[in-house]
Amino acid sequence: DAGVTQSPTHLIKTRGQHVTLRCSPISGHKSVSWYQQVLGQGPQFIFQYYEKEERGRGNFPDRFSARQFPNYSSELNVNALLLGDSALYLCASSLASGTTYEQYFGPGTRLTVT
């Protein structure tokens, strides 16, 4: 069975630009979470979506937004990119909302902002 997939693998953007990252969950999983992992740090929670609704939001500015589609895939959007947005963005899927359910992580998208 396919695991969580993310695209693209790597991305280079310029300050002020916009970026869209994509995630496909494991088949049957209805919840997707997004995390930002800055080099040398642990993942920081950005969003969780379940059944197309936002169920949790971390301490990130409004430049960060996300959505979930009817097929449970998800997009993370970041506007007005800053150098500090350079990080590995991880997507995790789980059967349902809440941390009772094991989260399965994708390999991540490496975003570099120059």
Add this chain to the structure above:
Amino acid sequence: GNSVTQMEGPVTLSEEAFLTINCTYTATGYPSLFWYVQYPGEGLQLLLKATKADDKGSNKGFEATYRKETTSFHLEKGSVQVSDSAVYFCALSDGGNQFYFGTGTSLTVIP
């Protein structure tokens, strides 16, 4: 608020050595505790978990015991292998929708 503090790395051990990676936490209520492992080029994988005080999580020879009195969840393995080389993250959940991760500890095992 919720937070996790991990022992700083990197840690380098010889094969068959004993491993301890320290993890302490701050949380409101009664969190669940987790260890995740990240192998080079791969996503995080759940290694083990414990959901209440005095529970012991174990997997692949790794163990960790949820100690409420010391707010700790230290990871141990009796005999490490080269294949255990990875970054290890301690994490907690307060039952909500997010995990709180430590900064990670890089482990290198040399033959």
